[in-house]
Amino acid sequence: MSLFLIPFLAALAPPAAATPEPGQPPEEMIDFLGRRRLCLELPPPTERNAADQAEGRRLACDALPSEERRWRDRYRGNAAVSAWLDQDPRNFRIRNVIVVSSYDGPPRAYVHRMEWTGTESGGPAPFRLAIDSDAENGAATLFTASFGDVPARTFRIDNRNFSWLDLQSVGAALGRDRLRVDIRFGHRRGYCADLDEDDRPHLVIYFRRDRVSAAYQDRTNCGSNFVSLTGPD
Numbered sequence: 001m002s003l004f005l006i007p008f009l010a011a012l013a014p015p016a017a018a019t020p021e022p023g024q025p026p027e028e029m030i031d032f033l034g035r036r037r038l039c040l041e042l043p044p045p046t047e048r049n050a051a052d053q054a055e056g057r058r059l060a061c062d063a064l065p066s067e068e069r070r071w072r073d074r075y076r077g078n079a080a081v082s083a084w085l086d087q088d089p090r091n092f093r094i095r096n097v098i099v100v101s102s103y104d105g106p107p108r109a110y111v112h113r114m115e116w117t118g119t120e121s122g123g124p125a126p127f128r129l130a131i132d133s134d135a136e137n138g139a140a141t142l143f144t145a146s147f148g149d150v151p152a153r154t155f156r157i158d159n160r161n162f163s164w165l166d167l168q169s170v171g172a173a174l175g176r177d178r179l180r181v182d183i184r185f186g187h188r189r190g191y192c193a194d195l196d197e198d199d200r201p202h203l204v205i206y207f208r209r210d211r212v213s214a215a216y217q218d219r220t221n222c223g224s225n226f227v228s229l230t231g232p233d
Contacts, residue, residue, distance in 0.1 A: 127147035155205050
């Protein structure tokens with residue numbers, strides 16, 4: 001009889017408790033945890049090429065051990081925060097989202113200059129856009145645009161403030177009184193789990209009839225806000 005009771009009692013037993021989802025880390029710690037992950041994805045220091053070395057400096061990899069000690073001192077006794085510090089850094093994600101992609105082919109070219117012409121969707125108004133990221137011996141990027149009967153004007157940015165400007169990410173939108181230019185720059189985070197697969201910050205430039213204005217996305221701890229840039233009147 002006990003042979004029949006065992007499966008019956010097993011059916012009545014409550015299911016095993018699910019492992020609780022971890023909470024979010026403190027907001028001010030997100031970039032540290034992300035940098036720690038990205039630094040581990042780099043080759044060992046003795047095997048890094050020039051680009052890897054530049055990335056290690058950008059991420060301030062050498063400063064991570066002292067930063068981690070400060071975080072541990074600050075949150076000593078807080079088990080939830082300690083769990084984020086103790087986990088394998090390579091597993092760090094803000095949400096349970098994993099995006100996997102692959103590419104089989106020749107490496108993409110890094111574009112330094114481009115020219116783009118077209119017409120307004122549904123109308124005859126033409127536009128012309130030229131971007132030169134090697135201007136002034138590589139110190140600046142110049143955006144020169146005209147549309148309709150509006151003559152060409154140029155907007156300049158300092159390349160020191162916008163590293164890895166990706167000319168292959170350019171988008172343009174032509175309206176009745178302005179041409180909008182969007183372009184990505186910087187590096188992907190990969191740990192913010194944005195709905196947009198491309199989580200790099202971006203620069204937006206508006207060529208209007210009476211003025212040129214611009215703003216860029218400033219990102220900290222997976223948050224973002226837009227910062228205005230001054231341009232020619």
